[in-house]
Amino acid sequence: MSGYVRGALVQGVSAHVLDRVLASPNVAEVLRQLPPWMRPELEETCRAIGRAAREYEQLPHAAAGSPETEVPEVAAPLGHEITTREAGALLGVTERRARQLAAGGMGQLRGGRWVLDRSVVLAYAEQRRSA
Structure with a gap:
């Protein structure tokens, strides 16, 4: 395993969101098309992000994303899939815009319907509020 590279440390909700983005069909296809010499380092990075995401997902989280909230106050669990209407x-935004976001990498097509990870949607909403 390579050493730490300054500026490459990813943890918490950032790791979770990046892990979901890296797993999206569009991004996965781009990664498959990269030259073979790039793949080992990228695969190692993807695995590291995945490990950080799993660690984050084990924490109890409130709707606002604070890991300090007591378990009884916890919102829907991470990994909870929601519809485009809920998103x-x-x-x-409109349901149509939510479908566009899902198709753009924030969701997955399941049984002919788009579903989104609730924590990814909440992180995106927070990003929009702080921008």
Whole structure:
């Protein structure tokens, strides 16, 4: 395993979101098309992000993302899939826009319907609020 590279430390919700993005079909296809000499380092990085994401996912989280909240106050568990209607309501956008976001890498097509990870949608909503 390579050593730490300054500026490459990813943890918490960032690791979780990046792990989901890296697993999306569009990104996975791009990664498969890279030259063979790039793959070992990228695969190692993806595995490290995956480990950090799993560690984050083991923490209890509130809707706002604070790992300090007591377990009884915990919102829907990480990995909870929501519909485009629910995502639209959380983001304050139309269901059509939520489908566009899902197709753009934030969701997965399951049984002909788009589903999104609730924690990814909440992280995106927080990013929009702070921008």
